[in-house]
Amino acid sequence: MQKVGLSCKVNGKKVDLEIQPDTMLVDLLRDTLRLTGTKEGCREGECGACTVLLDGLAVNSCLIPALKAQGKSVVTIEGLAKAEGQLDNLQQHFVAEGAVQCGFCTPGMILNAKSLLDRIPDPDDKEIRYAISGVLCRCTGYQKIVHAIKAASHDKQQIPQG
Amino acid sequence: MSYEFKNFHWARDIRIDNYLMPRTLDEALDFLEKHQGKAQVIAGGTDVISQLRHRDLEVDALVDITRLPDMDGIRQDGEMITLGACVTHAQTALSPLVREKAAILAKGAGSLGSPQIRNIATVAGNLVSGHPAADTSIPLLALNASVLIASREGQRVVPLTEFFLDKGRTAIDCRREILIQIKFPAMQGNQGSCHLRLSKRQSLTIAILVMAAVVKVDPQKKIIQEAAIAMGPVAPTPFRALQTEALLAGAAVCKETIERAAESAYAEANPIDSAIWGSAQYKREMVKVFVRRGLENALIEAEALVD
C-alpha cells in the first residue's frame, strides 16, 4: 500500500505526514501523534469517546479517515487550554462540579460542550443535553456534566486558570 | 443459522488500499471507472466506514466526494428546494429554509444518530443506505423528492418512489455512479405536515417506527386534496402508504376520515419481527397510532383542524 501525504493542523500546529490511506483519524491522533486524550470506546460512532473538533465541528474520529482532515484543523482535548498547565473554562467547571468520574467520556463531553458553547453561548438544559446526547456515560448519569456546562456558560470571566 | 468468523473476531482496520479525493465530478467518475467496480463513493462515511470494519463491505478504494464543488448548498429555486449531495444532517436540521419549507425533513435529519454523526453524515448518504427507516428517506419520500445521479453515461433523475429497490439496495450503483443532488417541492400555505418517531431511547438509535405525513387541503380547508404518508420500517424499503393516500384524496377533513386512514395504513403496513427492534404486530399497532396522530397534526398545521 502506497503512503499518501497528509497536511493539516492539529491543536494549532501544522502537521505534515506520510500515512497509509486506510488510517483512521482516531489512530492518527492516538498512535502517530501520541495524543491519547482522544479515546476509543466502540469504533463505530456509538459512544462519542473519540470526539474531536474538525474545523470546529464535533465529529467521531473513529469513523473519519485521516485523509478527510486534509487541509483542515483538528482540535483534541489536549488543544483546549490556552497554555500549558492551564485549564480551559469548561475544563475548570468539569473539575469543580464533580462532573468527572472514570473520565473516559470526559474528553468527548468537553469537546461537544465546546462545540455547543461556540454556537450557543447561553444554552438551556435541554440544549445542553441535546449537545451531549452523542456521548455515552455510564458513571455520572450526566447530571453534573450538564451542571458543569451550564456553569461554564454562565462564567462571565472565562479567564483560564492554572 | 450459520455464523462467520467475522461475527466473533472483530477487526479495527478498514482494509482499503486507496483513499482518493477528486476535485471535480469528472475526476471522481474517472476514479470509479478505473477501479472497475472495486472502488466506492464515500461522502460523510458514517455508514461506509462501519461496513468496512465489519467486513460487510469489501472494496479496494474509496472515492471521497466531499471536496467536489457545488455539493454543499441548500437553496430554493422557484418552488423547488435543492440539497447538494454533501449537505449534512446538521446543516439540514438547522437550515432556516428547510425548517420553514420542509419541516419534516429538518426534524427527520435532526433525529438521526447524534450531533457528531449529524455533523458529518450526508442526507444523500442516508438515502443511499437503502435502510427502510432511514431518517431522511421517510420525510423526503413524503415530500415527493427526486435525486439526480451522475455517471459516465450522463445524468438521470430518479424519483424517490422508484429509488428504493430492496432492503439496503437502491437504484444507484455507488461503484459507478454519484448522487449529486436532491430536489423536492417546498411546502405551500395550504399544506401541513407531521413527523413522528418511535425509538427505544432519545438519541443514537434507529427508529422502531418513523412516519412523515404531508397533507394538502382545499382553500376552504374542508377537503383533503392530497396526502402523502411515508413510513418505515414496515416494508423492505421506505414505504409510501399509497392505498391510504388514495383513500384520503378528496376525503372530508374529519375524525372519521382520520380513523379510516389509520386502519388502512395498519392493513397496508407489512413489518417484520425483530428480536431487538420490536415485533411486527407492535409496529403495525404503532402505524395506526402514528398515522392518526400524524394526520391530526398535519391538518392542524394546515389550519383545517383546530388544536
Next chain:
Amino acid sequence: MKAPPDLLLREHSMNEKNDEKKKVATLTKERVDLQKLSKILSGGLSVAGQSAVRTDARRKVTGTQRYGADYAQDGFLHGKILRSPHPHALIKSINSDKARALPGVVAVLTAKDIPGRNGFGAIIPDQPVICEDKVRFVGDGVALVAAETEKAAQAALGLIEVDYEPLPAVFDPREALKKDAPRIHEKGNLLSQNKLRKGDVDKGFDQAEVILERTYQVPFLDHAYLEPDICMAVPQQDGIMLVEGPMQAPFTVRRNINAVLGVPVNRVRVRQIPMGGGFGGKEDSPIDLGCRAAVLAYRTGRPVRMSLAREEVALQTCKRHPMIMKVKIGAKKDGSLVAFQGVIYDEQGAYASLGPIIPPAGGSHIHSMIMMAGPYEIPNVHVDAYLVYTNHPYGGAMRGFGAPQVHIAHEQILDELALQLGMSPLDIRRKNGFRKGSATATGQVLDQSVGLQDSLEACAKRFDWDRKYKNRGYVDEQRTKRRGLGVGMGWYRTSIGTAGDACGANVHVHEDGSVLLFTGITEMGQGAYTVLPQICAEELGVCLEDVRYVTPDTDMVPESGPTVGSRSTTLMGNAIILAARQVKESILEAASEILAVPADRLEARAAKIFDREAPERGITFKAAAAKCMATGKRLIGQGWWAPPTPSLDPETGQGNPYFVYTYATHMAEVIVDVETGEVAITDYAAAFDVGKAINPKALEGQIEGGVAMGMGYALMEKIVTEAGYIQNLSLRNYLIPTALDVPEIKSVIVEVENKYGPYGAKGIGEMPNIPATPAILNAIADACGGRIRTLPADSESIFRAIQEAGGPPDK
C-alpha cells in the same frame, strides 16, 4: 424470633500491649475497638466529609490521564483469541500450521502450551485458558495468537483450522436442571443449591389473609463500561511476569496467573491501571485477558498486549445473571407480612465466575438468596435458590451482585399487595420495613445503623410524594398520557461476606511531611483515589494534597481483596485509620518532645500539631516528621482490618452474613403514553443512608450514575440471545441511557452512623442502581395499569401490559 447468642455480633475491644518506649496496639480479629473508628473528634472533620475535588479530575479533563490503551505499543506483540462459533461442541482437532507460517506471527498456542493450570476463575477455576476438549459458550477460547501487528494476529486467527463436533446445547436454567439435559461440566449443571429457612412458611400462609403469587424474569445485562478491556503482560529480567491493565481485583488476577504459569505467587506482579469504568465487570474480565496475555508472554518471552474490540467485550466478558424468580407473599389485612416464599433460577452461564458461594456467604448467588425477601420483617421465609450452568455467556459481578434482580421482584409484589389491600405503597413499607432491632430473613438482628425508614421519609419529603400522589392521572385532554408514581426501597451489604474478607493499608510519612498511602483498592471512577486519601489525611491530621495514593501494585501494597461489594470506603477506610494511627503515634511523640506537652493533649489538623488546651502553641506536621526521621522513630504505619466473622448456616441460611447494611429509597414520577407504551421520567428522588458521606459530591455523583444504570435495566437493557448467540454485541443495539433519557435526580444523603465504619461510614458503590429499577417499574404500573414482570419495560412490553390489563385506566 431471636437469633442464637453466638451468632450475634460480638462486642469488640482494643487490646493494648504496653511497650517500654512506645504504645503498640495489637489487633486481633475479636478485639478491635470498632467504636473508635467511627468517632469524630470534637473539632469535627476537616478533610473527610468534605466535597473535596477529585485528585485525578485535572488529569482527566486535560486528557493526560492514561488508561490501559494509552500506553505505547512499541515492542509489544499483539495477542488475540480464537473463539468458538458454537455454544457447545467437542474439539476434534486443531491445526495451526498455516497460521504459524504467516509472516509476523510469533506464536500460536493451544491447550498443551499452558505451563501450569489450564483454568482460571474468580472463585472456581473452571474456565480453560485455552479449551482442550470442548467449548461451552460462543466465544470460548480455542487458541491464542501473538504477532508483530494486530493485522497479522487477526489474519492468523482466520487461518487456524478447528474441527468441531457440535453438541446439543441448553439455554434455560430450568431445562438445564432436567435429568436428560446436556451436561456442560463434568459434575453436572447444578452449580449450587441453597436454602433459606426461617420460621414455618406453611403456617405463615395459613395465617395470611391475602396471598399473591408472581413470577419475574430478568435478562443478561452488560456492564457497558466505556473503556474496553485491555491487558499487557511483560516478562521481567528476573523472570517475574508483570501484568498490568484496568482491573478491580489485582490480587485475584495474580493468584490466577501464578497458577496458570505454574509459579509461586511471588513470581507474578500485577499492577492496576485506572479504569474507564468497571461496575463489577472488571473484577473478572482481567483474569481472562491477564492469564491469556501472560501465557503468550511466557511462551514468546516478549511483552504481549491484548485488547478487546467493543463487540468482543460484549461477547466474552461476564454479564449480570439472568433470573427467573417465583415469589409468593402472604399478609394480613392490616398489611403486616407473615410469609414469603421464593424460588430463584439463577442462570450462571458457561463458567462459574463470581456466581458460586465462598463460605459462608461470598458469591452473587447466595447474596441473591439472602436479599430475596427484601428489607422487611417477615417471620416466615422460605427460599430455594438454584445456580445453574447453561451454554450462554456467564454471569459475574455487576453492580449489586445478585441484589438488583431480587429487588425487582419484592418491590413490585409489595406494591401489588398494597394495591390489593388498599394501602399506600409507602404505608406498607412503613409498616414492614426494617428498623433498628429488626430481624432479617437470615435471622440477623440489625442492632445499629438502620436508616431505612429515615431514607423513606427523607425521600418522600424531597420528592413531595404526598402532593404528587394527588396529581396522578391523565395529563392531556385526549387521555393519551398518564402520570404515575412509584417507590422502590433497597438494602445492600457492605463487605463480601467471606471468612477471608479483610483489608490492609500502609501509610508512609516522609521527612518533609508528605505521605504515601498504599492500598489494594482500585480506581474505576467511583473516587477511591480521592476518598481513601481523605480518610488518611483526616486521621493523620494533614491536608488532602499532602497524601499521594500509590496505584495498586501487588508487589507494593498489602493484600486487600477486590474493589467490590461496596467495601472500599468502609473496610479499607478502617484499615487506613488504623495505619494512620500507628504512625501518628510517632508524630505525636516527636511533637510532644518538641513542644514539651504530653502527647495526649496534642491534636493534628491541617498539617499542624497543636496543644488542645493552648491552640496557638504548635508546630508543623513537617517539623514533627523531620524529628521522627532524625531520631529513628517509626514513620510507617500498617493497618489491617477485617469485619466481624460472618456466618450463614448452609442448611437454613440463618446467620449474620454481612456486618452492616446500607438502605435507600427511590421515588420516580413517570408519564406513560398509553397508546404507544413510551415512558418519560419526569421527576426523581433518591435518599441513601450511607452512615457518613466521606465526600458528599462524589456520593451524589454515584447516586446519579446509579439511577441512570437502574433506569437502563428498567427500560432498555437486554442482551438478546438466539440459540446461544448474542444478537446485540454493539453499543448500537445494546442500549444504555443517553443524556436525553436520564432525568434530573434529586439526591438526599442520610447519615445513620455505622459504629464499625470510618467516621461512621458504610459502603456506597452499588446501592444507587438497585432501587431505581423497581421504583420506575412501580411508577409505570401506577401510570398505566400495566405490570412488567419480564424486563425490560420497553414501549412494546408496556403496550402489551396495558392491553393485558384490559386497556388503560379510566381516569
